[in-house]
Amino acid sequence: MWERLIEEAPRFFGYYNLVFLGKAALATVALSALGCIIGIVLGSLVALLRLTTRLPLAPLRWIAALYTEIFRRVPFLVTLMLVFFAFQLSKVDLPMFWVAAVSVTLIASAFLAEIVRAGFESVHRNQWDAAAAMNFGLLDTVRYVVLPQAWRIILPPAFGFFVLFIKDTALASQIGVIELTFAGKVLNNKGFSAVLVFGTILVAYFLVSWPLSRLGKHLEQRLASPRHQRP
Amino acid sequence: MPRLVINGLEARYGSLKVLDGIDLDVASGDVVGLIGPSGSGKSTILRTLVGLTPPAAGSVEIDGEHIDYAKPGDVRRLRDRLAIVFQQYNLFQNMTVLQNVMIAPTKIKKRAAAEVREEAVRLLAKVGLADKLDRYPDELSGGQQQRVAIARALALRPEILLLDEVTAALDPELVSEVLDTIRVLAREGMTMLIVSHEMGFIREVSKEVVFMDAGRVVERGTPAKIFDAPEEARTRDFVSKILRH
Amino acid sequence: MLDYTFQFGQIVPYLPRLLDGAVVALELAVLSFCGGLLLGTVGAALLTFAGGVVRRIIGWYVSFFTNTPQLVQIYFLYFALPDMGIVLSSFTAVLLGMTLNAGAYLTEIQRAGFESRRQSEMEAAEVLGFSRVQQIRYVILPHVARVLFPPLSNHFILMTLGTSMAAVFGVEELTGQALNINSVTFRSLEIFSVTALLYIAVTLVASALLAVIGTTVFRARMRMF
Ligand SMILES: Nc1ncnc2c1ncn2[C@@H]1O[C@H](COP(=O)(O)OP(=O)(O)OP(=O)(O)O)[C@@H](O)[C@H]1O
Numbered sequence: 001m002w003e004r005l006i007e008e009a010p011r012f013f014g015y016y017n018l019v020f021l022g023k024a025a026l027a028t029v030a031l032s033a034l035g036c037i038i039g040i041v042l043g044s045l046v047a048l049l050r051l052t053t054r055l056p057l058a059p060l061r062w063i064a065a066l067y068t069e070i071f072r073r074v075p076f077l078v079t080l081m082l083v084f085f086a087f088q089l090s091k092v093d094l095p096m097f098w099v100a101a102v103s104v105t106l107i108a109s110a111f112l113a114e115i116v117r118a119g120f121e122s123v124h125r126n127q128w129d130a131a132a133a134m135n136f137g138l139l140d141t142v143r144y145v146v147l148p149q150a151w152r153i154i155l156p157p158a159f160g161f162f163v164l165f166i167k168d169t170a171l172a173s174q175i176g177v178i179e180l181t182f183a184g185k186v187l188n189n190k191g192f193s194a195v196l197v198f199g200t201i202l203v204a205y206f207l208v209s210w211p212l213s214r215l216g217k218h219l220e221q222r223l224a225s226p227r228h229q230r231p
Numbered sequence: 232m233p234r235l236v237i238n239g240l241e242a243r244y245g246s247l248k249v250l251d252g253i254d255l256d257v258a259s260g261d262v263v264g265l266i267g268p269s270g271s272g273k274s275t276i277l278r279t280l281v282g283l284t285p286p287a288a289g290s291v292e293i294d295g296e297h298i299d300y301a302k303p304g305d306v307r308r309l310r311d312r313l314a315i316v317f318q319q320y321n322l323f324q325n326m327t328v329l330q331n332v333m334i335a336p337t338k339i340k341k342r343a344a345a346e347v348r349e350e351a352v353r354l355l356a357k358v359g360l361a362d363k364l365d366r367y368p369d370e371l372s373g374g375q376q377q378r379v380a381i382a383r384a385l386a387l388r389p390e391i392l393l394l395d396e397v398t399a400a401l402d403p404e405l406v407s408e409v410l411d412t413i414r415v416l417a418r419e420g421m422t423m424l425i426v427s428h429e430m431g432f433i434r435e436v437s438k439e440v441v442f443m444d445a446g447r448v449v450e451r452g453t454p455a456k457i458f459d460a461p462e463e464a465r466t467r468d469f470v471s472k473i474l475r476h
Numbered sequence: 477m478l479d480y481t482f483q484f485g486q487i488v489p490y491l492p493r494l495l496d497g498a499v500v501a502l503e504l505a506v507l508s509f510c511g512g513l514l515l516g517t518v519g520a521a522l523l524t525f526a527g528g529v530v531r532r533i534i535g536w537y538v539s540f541f542t543n544t545p546q547l548v549q550i551y552f553l554y555f556a557l558p559d560m561g562i563v564l565s566s567f568t569a570v571l572l573g574m575t576l577n578a579g580a581y582l583t584e585i586q587r588a589g590f591e592s593r594r595q596s597e598m599e600a601a602e603v604l605g606f607s608r609v610q611q612i613r614y615v616i617l618p619h620v621a622r623v624l625f626p627p628l629s630n631h632f633i634l635m636t637l638g639t640s641m642a643a644v645f646g647v648e649e650l651t652g653q654a655l656n657i658n659s660v661t662f663r664s665l666e667i668f669s670v671t672a673l674l675y676i677a678v679t680l681v682a683s684a685l686l687a688v689i690g691t692t693v694f695r696a697r698m699r700m701f
């Protein structure tokens with residue numbers, strides 16, 4: 001086995017393959033980043049909806065709650081299949097990358113909505129009371145009072161979710177998105193040995209994910225330390 | 232003519248009935264003192280008045296206008312006229328002292344920032360905090376935070392001011408400062424409902440004193456009557472205990 | 477726009493197969509969770525009590541498995557190990573991959589729990605005259621269990637969802653069955669929405685059970701929604 005690896009390695013790590021892998025790694029990160037950036041916006045909206053109290057908005061509140069419950073309980077692969085077939089049947093010709101991005105967004109929005117909600121809930125009741133008594137509406141309360149206090153609670157787990165999802169996007173390879181895992185399958189099909197190919201893919205994921213997760217931990221500690229309490 | 236009229240007000244936390252038919256009125260320009268043992272529902276009355284705890288029954292009228300707490304529009308108009316100073320101050324932790332006082336007038340009432348700033352600085356000077364404008368709440372003592380909360384409420388230019396235990400955390404010399412502030416406010420025609428355990432303060436500043444216990448008004452009258460010649464045994468008991476302290 | 481008539485009738489005959497798949501999914505989840513819990517407990521204990529080299533090795537293990545996708549880990553086990561003379565069935569490869577992966581995450585979760593045993597509780601126990609064993613039995617274990625139960629439950633639910641990637645290797649669990657049925661009936665949206673509903677149902681029941689066990693047995697603070 002070792003002879004084969006040593007024999008293959010120079011060819012495998014050739015310029016073309018490295019560029020191919022680099023682009024694939026970029027797609028992997030972009031997929032998760034895009035989904036999470038749109039997801040935090042939509043998720044915040046969902047969390048906000050769940051905070052409303054007016055009666056006419058009750059159906060929306062209900063939908064928002066249902067959404068967060070449902071999409072946190074469906075595997076990424078199944079969501080991916082649903083989105084994939086929905087686009088296929090509606091004859092919208094969307095590149096596979098975007099099909100996967102929509103799927104990531106759907107799931108990320110649900111998880112991030114819960115993270116945002118937990119952040120909102122971490123702000124003391126009396127802050128909400130004071131704002132309400134001074135005639136702040138929900139949006140003003142969140143904008144001026146709650147978010148400035150909650151973002152430090154929200155950011156670390158939201159970033160953590162983003163890093164976590166980088167690995168889940170490996171499943172996008174199943175619908176043909178050219179990301180790291182798919183790149184691995186392509187190179188494996190070209191005849192490179194599985195040990196070399198998937199070993200390299202694992203290392204590539206590690207090189208992407210590890211620094212980001214370290215950054216996340218650093219972020220968490222930094223935001224939690226009292227010296228940085230000020231906005 | 233009474234400005235604030237409360238009739239048969241009831242409120243509950245879950246199954247616990249905290250207010251059990253409160254009747255109360257505050258005439259225009261008057262100061263009414265609300266006293267009673269801990270847990271009797273004093274804070275709850277104020278919270279219910281500003282619409283933070285929904286009333287279970289009863290009616291509230293301001294200048295003859297009935298307030299329907301189920302209607303957001305009614306509550307919004309009500310909160311334009313009422314300001315509350317909370318027992319726990321409830322200052323915004325993410326804002327400096329000055330920002331705390333300025334935020335609602337500028338962002339919610341949309342008044343010009345320069346004018347609001349001038350007024351905020353004046354109000355903060357009035358409560359003795361001219362040198363703390365850029366501090367954050369967690370850098371202040373309890374008494375200082377309490378005074379910021381008073382300034383913040385005044386900056387709203389309310390018609391009726393609800394004060395919950397405002398002197399509880401103050402140094403003796405500051406009590407008189409706050410007292411002066413409140414006296415001036417009363418003279419300017421500010422209608423106030425004041426909750427306090429400081430009987431001396433209540434006695435001095437109130438036109439009328441209301442004693443409540445277990446969610447009901449037990450007795451009401453002039454400070455002289457409540458403190459010197461209470462009719463109800465429960466009042467006598469409470470007053471004698473608290474004055475002996 | 478989606479112009480599509482849902483025909484759930486066509487997939488009704490296949491429901492039993494989906495349910496079979498759900499059972500396989502749960503089997504995978506339970507087996508790999510138990511294996512992972514074992515690995516994680518040993519890992520966390522070693523991280524807390526062992527010396528430098530061992531700790532560093534455990535640290536690498538955790539970093540590696542938590543920073544690479546489970547899917548690619550299983551690819552490696554399934555496609556690369558044969559090159560080294562180790563041939564695994566697809567089910568074994570998936571189970572092994574999920575177990576190793578779970579071991580890494582559960583090591584991390586449990587280490588945090590171990591570290592949270594409160595000094596004050598230990599001191600209180602010492603004052604009461606508890607022996608070391610009694611301290612562990614009556615003070616530390618119940619506390620650690622209470623702290624750990626919610627995140628462990630949470631991870632179990634995530635793992636149940638994670639079993640769906642076994643389909644990629646042809647394991648006939650829930651998603652695998654859905655793919656099979658899809659290739660026969662082509663009622664994709666119906667099949668995958670029913671599959672999604674089954675995942676929701678399975679995890680809801682699991683969450684509810686875990687919440688009941690957590691609050692009654694371990695006095696953990698848990699909420700379902
Ligand atoms: N958020 C709440 N949930 C449940 N019960 C509450 C809540 N707030 C207050 N209560 C209960 O309502 C009753 C009245 O409380 P309230 O705060 O109005 O009393 P108070 O007269 O202001 O007391 P104090 O003088 O101690 O401030 C008490 O029995 C209290 O335990």
Ligand SMILES: [Mg+2]
Binds near residue numbers: 274275
């Ligand atoms: Mg009170």
